[in-house]
Amino acid sequence: MKKSIGNSFRIQLIFSVFGVFILLVLSTAYILYSTIKMQDISDNSFLKERYIKSIQEALTSYQEPLLDYLSTRSSNALAKLLIDSQLLRNKIPLHISIPDDPTELQEKEVYSLIRSYLDMADTVIDQKRGRNITGYISLYEEMTDLLKYINAQIETIGTERFRGQMDNYGLFINDSRNLQLLNLLFIIFVSLFAILMLFHAVEKMTEPMILLSSMATEISAGKFDMEDIKMSSVYEIDHVVEAFNRMKNDIRKYIEEIRWQENIKQEYMQERMRNLKMEELVRRMEIYTLQAQMNPHFLFNTLNTGMQLAIVEGADRTGEYMEQLSQLFRHNIRNKESVVPLRHEIEGIKIYFYILKVRFPKNMDLTLDYSEDLLDTCRVPVSILQPLVENCVVHAFKNQEGQGAIIVRAQRGKKRLILSVSDNGCGMKGDLVEKLLHPLPLEESSSRVMGLENVIQRLFFFYPDDPEVISIQTEEGKGTQIVIRIDTEREPCTVY
Amino acid sequence: MKFLIRIGIGLFALLALVTFSFSLTLVRNLSVRGVPRAKEQLEYHFSLYLPDNRNSFFNEIIKGAQKAAKERHAVVSLHSIDPSRYELEMASYTGVDGIVVCPYLDDDIARRQLEKIRSNKIPLVLINHNIPSDQPWPYIGINNYNVGRKYGAAVNRIATGPLKLAVVYSDKAPGMFAERELIEIGITDSLSGKLIGPIMGFKTSKNPLDAEELIYKLFRTNPQINTLVFTDSSDTIAAVQVLIDMNLVGRVQIVGFGNDPSIIEYIRKGIIAESIVIKADLIGYEAIKALTELKATGYTSASVDTGLEIIDGNSK
Numbered sequence: 176m177k178k179s180i181g182n183s184f185r186i187q188l189i190f191s192v193f194g195v196f197i198l199l200v201l202s203t204a205y206i207l208y209s210t211i212k213m214q215d216i217s218d219n220s221f222l223k224e225r226y227i228k229s230i231q232e233a234l235t236s237y238q239e240p241l242l243d244y245l246s247t248r249s250s251n252a253l254a255k256l257l258i259d260s261q262l263l264r265n266k267i268p269l270h271i272s273i274p275d276d277p278t279e280l281q282e283k284e285v286y287s288l289i290r291s292y293l294d295m296a297d298t299v300i301d302q303k304r305g306r307n308i309t310g311y312i313s314l315y316e317e318m319t320d321l322l323k324y325i326n327a328q329i330e331t332i333g334t335e336r337f338r339g340q341m342d343n344y345g346l347f348i349n350d351s352r353n354l355q356l357l358n359l360l361f362i363i364f365v366s367l368f369a370i371l372m373l374f375h376a377v378e379k380m381t382e383p384m385i386l387l388s389s390m391a392t393e394i395s396a397g398k399f400d401m402e403d404i405k406m407s408s409v410y411e412i413d414h415v416v417e418a419f420n421r422m423k424n425d426i427r428k429y430i431e432e433i434r435w436q437e438n439i440k441q442e443y444m445q446e447r448m449r450n451l452k453m454e455e456l457v458r459r460m461e462i463y464t465l466q467a468q469m470n471p472h473f474l475f476n477t478l479n480t481g482m483q484l485a486i487v488e489g490a491d492r493t494g495e496y497m498e499q500l501s502q503l504f505r506h507n508i509r510n511k512e513s514v515v516p517l518r519h520e521i522e523g524i525k526i527y528f529y530i531l532k533v534r535f536p537k538n539m540d541l542t543l544d545y546s547e548d549l550l551d552t553c554r555v556p557v558s559i560l561q562p563l564v565e566n567c568v569v570h571a572f573k574n575q576e577g578q579g580a581i582i583v584r585a586q587r588g589k590k591r592l593i594l595s596v597s598d599n600g601c602g603m604k605g606d607l608v609e610k611l612l613h614p615l616p617l618e619e620s621s622s623r624v625m626g627l628e629n630v631i632q633r634l635f636f637f638y639p640d641d642p643e644v645i646s647i648q649t650e651e652g653k654g655t656q657i658v659i660r661i662d663t664e665r666e667p668c669t670v671y
Numbered sequence: 672m673k674f675l676i677r678i679g680i681g682l683f684a685l686l687a688l689v690t691f692s693f694s695l696t697l698v699r700n701l702s703v704r705g706v707p708r709a710k711e712q713l714e715y716h717f718s719l720y721l722p723d724n725r726n727s728f729f730n731e732i733i734k735g736a737q738k739a740a741k742e743r744h745a746v747v748s749l750h751s752i753d754p755s756r757y758e759l760e761m762a763s764y765t766g767v768d769g770i771v772v773c774p775y776l777d778d779d780i781a782r783r784q785l786e787k788i789r790s791n792k793i794p795l796v797l798i799n800h801n802i803p804s805d806q807p808w809p810y811i812g813i814n815n816y817n818v819g820r821k822y823g824a825a826v827n828r829i830a831t832g833p834l835k836l837a838v839v840y841s842d843k844a845p846g847m848f849a850e851r852e853l854i855e856i857g858i859t860d861s862l863s864g865k866l867i868g869p870i871m872g873f874k875t876s877k878n879p880l881d882a883e884e885l886i887y888k889l890f891r892t893n894p895q896i897n898t899l900v901f902t903d904s905s906d907t908i909a910a911v912q913v914l915i916d917m918n919l920v921g922r923v924q925i926v927g928f929g930n931d932p933s934i935i936e937y938i939r940k941g942i943i944a945e946s947i948v949i950k951a952d953l954i955g956y957e958a959i960k961a962l963t964e965l966k967a968t969g970y971t972s973a974s975v976d977t978g979l980e981i982i983d984g985n986s987k
Contacts, residue, residue: 205694212701213698213701216701216702216704272712272713273713273714273745274713275713275746277748280716281748283716284765286766287764287765287767288764288765288766292764320757320760320761324757324758324760324761327757343704346704347701347704350700351701353697354694354697354698354701357693357694357697358690360686360690361690361691361694364683364686364690365687367679367683368680368684371676371683372680375676375677378672378676
């Protein structure tokens with residue numbers, strides 16, 4: 176908001192206070208005006224009486240110098256007479272339009288009578304000067320009668336007017352009471368209006384401050400997601416509000432940045448922890464591998480010696496078995512890669528199946544089902560099939576009689592390479608499957624990891640965001656199928 | 672709170688405005704009450720001089736005069752002819768445009784005052800009673816001889832035998848009393864041989880109840896009277912009460928004066944035979960009309976007979 180005279184806090188405060196003050200002053204002035212007007216009206220009702228009475232008094236006082244002059248012919252009396260006569264003539268209205276009110280008609284007649292009286296007085300003076308004694312004496316008598324009549328008429332007019340005023344007085348009193356009551360109500364309403372206006376102005380100025388205070392409390396409680404305080408029409412307050420809003424938004428931004436950094440730090444820590452876990456897992460793998468590679472040369476030499484001995488003694492089948500066993504050891508030890516072509520795994524399984532067939536020639540059916548084109552196009556983590564088959568041999572047919580079957584399949588799904596190892600053994604318990612698929616953290620698990628568990632952990636390690644990479648379908652007494660689904664479009668995660 | 676304050680501001684502003692406008696209107700009304708309203712421009716101011724007693728007859732004259740004045744943009748002020756009040760004496764100094772006078776009984780005093788008015792060149796019209804003069808004033812009213820003949824004709828219609836007739840005059844109708852001879856000549860001419868004695872004349876004062884006492888005395892002293900003729904409506908009404916009280920209804924016939932509702936009711940009941948009605952409003956009307964003519968042209972009719980009518984049981 177731009178600063179202008181109109182939206183200044185000081186000017187608004189001055190306008191509010193002075194506005195109320197002026198309103199009250201104007202209201203009081205009106206009440207004073209109406210009271211004065213009422214007094215004027217009351218005063219004016221007696222104006223005509225006072226006027227006609229003043230004429231009556233002037234006329235009465237006119238008699239004395241007239242008689243004095245007629246008696247003494249005093250020039251002083253004559254001078255006074257002439258002055259009084261002129262004053263009286265000036266006092267009487269020259270022309271009165273004909274009224275229709277009886278009292279005003281009577282008043283009009285009175286003015287005419289007075290003029291006639293003054294004319295007669297002029298005639299009397301002339302007759303006195305002309306020594307017309309009989310004339311001025313009789314005329315003076317007539318003047319006296321006329322004066323009496325004039326006085327009587329003035330009294331009648333006064334009485335009539337008074338009677339009229341008596342009638343009007345009741346109305347006047349009633350109206351003046353109503354007027355005073357209305358004025359009282361008016362000043363009450365104006366005062367209440369002015370007070371509320373003042374309240375309104377004060378509230379307009381203090382509301383943003385209260386909001387500021389309330390928001391400051393909220394911010395101190397850690398809530399930064401409130402809406403900005405709206406601008407008022409007061410420049411100074413808006414300045415504070417704007418600064419406060421800016422401060423609130425800045426603090427919120429800083430806090431969000433800190434939180435973001437904290438999150439990154441936590442993610443980093445989690446990543447680091449995961450790496451540590453991986454290192455642990457690798458370490459275990461290495462141990463497992465080392466255990467598996469324990470004294471390999473001794474085993475190779477021994478197996479070669481055994482194979483030569485079998486050839487020398489003519490035991491060809493034993494020699495062949497020894498050779499296959501030797502190839503299996505070599506196969507397991509030779510490759511140091513963590514991810515290998517599917518062919519490597521399938522070749523290993525073929526050798527392993529030969530040995531198993533020798534071990535279990537009658538009661539074990541071993542089936543290997545795969546497509547040749549998958550062998551070189553798909554890559555899989557090393558040693559994931561043999562431990563599963565070994566797991567079947569060791570656990571699936573325990574305490575079970577009859578023909579056992581193990582089927583290893585490799586096939587292509589929509590986006591995945593699907594490897595499955597199934598048997599018709601005793602199956603697994605549900606809680607065991609759950610435990611295998613949701614292994615304990617490394618720090619809580621024992622360092623001794625079995626083959627199946629090892630395969631599951633490695634698969635989850637290579638495909639951390641893919642919970643469907645391995646699944647186990649099993650039913651007690653009917654068998655187990657372990658399915659590995661490897662996303663062929665995605666490289667396994669090998670970085671730690 | 673904010674909403675309440677806004678409602679309060681609006682409400683009190685409205686109430687303050689309403690009370691302020693009412694107060695202002697009241698002040699204006701108070702101011703205007705004393706100020707005369709703009710009226711039509713009146714051309715003439717006439718004076719009407721009448722006896723002090725304002726019975727229906729004179730009230731009708733005033734009404735007629737005021738009606739004529741209104742029609743001619745004039746106004747009429749009312750005065751008394753009572754000599755003790757000097758009003759007619761001072762009439763020539765009042766500055767009026769014309770004067771209507773119903774003269775009182777003393778013709779000489781009246782003549783002197785009327786001459787004084789004439790000397791001041793103020794138009795003058797006489798009503799109800801004429802004052803003889805070398806230069807007669809215009810007269811508006813009735814011919815009392817004709818009035819007497821009308822009375823006689825009315826009595827003749829109701830008479831069943833020889834008539835002993837009394838006429839009751841009144842100060843309330845000075846015009847008729849002043850010309851009583853003419854009235855009685857008119858009655859006599861109309862009744863010719865039916866009267867068994869001279870017409871007796873009596874007079875009541877201005878007191879409207881005076882007739883009661885008079886009638887009581889009349890029948891005690893003159894029980895042979897069988898027909899009464901009145902020249903004033905108040906006297907007529909008062910006399911009827913006496914006849915009822917003395918059980919003389921039917922034996923004594925009354926010819927009344929005026930058309931007051933009571934008199935009409937008595938006619939309907941047959942207590943009063945007939946009543947003479949003078950068109951008083953026409954007298955007042957014609958008087959103002961004559962004055963206006965005098966002011967405008969300087970001339971008017973010397974005499975206007977406004978006529979009279981008779982009310983009987985057959986009248987509507």
